[in-house]
Amino acid sequence: MKNLKIGTIASHSALNILSGAKAEGITSVLYCKADRESFYRQWNVADEIITLDSYAELFDLDTSEVIMIPHGSFVAYLPIDRLVKSDIKLFGSKKLLEWESDRKLKDQLMKTAKLPVPKEFDSWEDVDRPVIIKYYGAEGGKGYFVAQNRDEIKQKADFSRKFSIQEYIVGTKVYVTFFQSYLYERTELFGADIRYETDIDAKLRFTADPTFTIVGNIPVVLRESLLIPYQKMAENFVAAAESLLNERIPGPFCLESIIDRNLNIYVFEFSGRIVAGTNVMIPSSPYSYIFHGEHMWMGRRIAREIKQANERGLLEELIS
């Protein structure tokens, strides 16, 4: 593409993405709700800001020169089926985003990749240990609850809604982010973060029904020996996704896990796109710095892959 632009919507990891485009000399465009415009303008990282009343207006705009970088707000604020069918050019695989937003498909992919997932119960009547109840469509942990046993599920669950029942793992939540590069044919271990959620992480006070609402992220450097199983899992994930989706999955993805007291790793989710946890990796995570030998944050890594692919005439292969 001649007049290549990188675009995203104003939220989640937009500053990360825009500053990365700037560092790689790619023009950027930010799609922004009016009430956030003055905030984003101050940062001076977007070459162009387009104001919208609703994110759905994105579908009506001419975005033919824009490679859109999907993040958590795309999944949260845009109807996924419409996004997949639209002619908006996304960096990465639209199918992977679709699989990410459908719990059944997500489970299928995680199982095919042989990720060590927590035990799932098909019926609440089979539950024999503490569990976490996840309503379908719940966002960022909102509306999840923990139940110690069957009676508690019976008491607290809204049986008119669909939910999954997962073994509750006690441990440290570690989110490990990778970048899948097809230009270099490798799965780069990019960095890791810990999620900070209220109230489950507020350790000072007892809360009977803690919530899991995401507040922010904290950088973490793992025991080096733990990196090895994560790398293996990430490579298995890529192979499983490629075979199930029948396409490549360029770009960032994240394995969302809990490490228990015996150093067992349980992967309970994945994100097939940039996660907000990578915001702690600006200008680098220790790993991305070692790997690239220069400051490398996820927004920049994305922009660099796009730039190099464009120079080599391979961009079409990285977008969907």
Ligand code: AMP
């Ligand atoms: P916001 O613009 O803060 O409302 O966030 C947009 C969407 O991204 C919501 O669905 C949030 O739950 C999600 N989100 C924002 N920040 C994070 C984060 N640090 N980790 C995970 N999800 C996030």
Ligand code: AMP
């Ligand atoms: P999710 O929306 O699946 O990313 O989960 C949101 C939060 O719920 C996570 O960050 C964890 O704090 C918690 N969580 C999810 N699954 C489990 C699990 N199986 N065991 C313990 N906590 C969990």
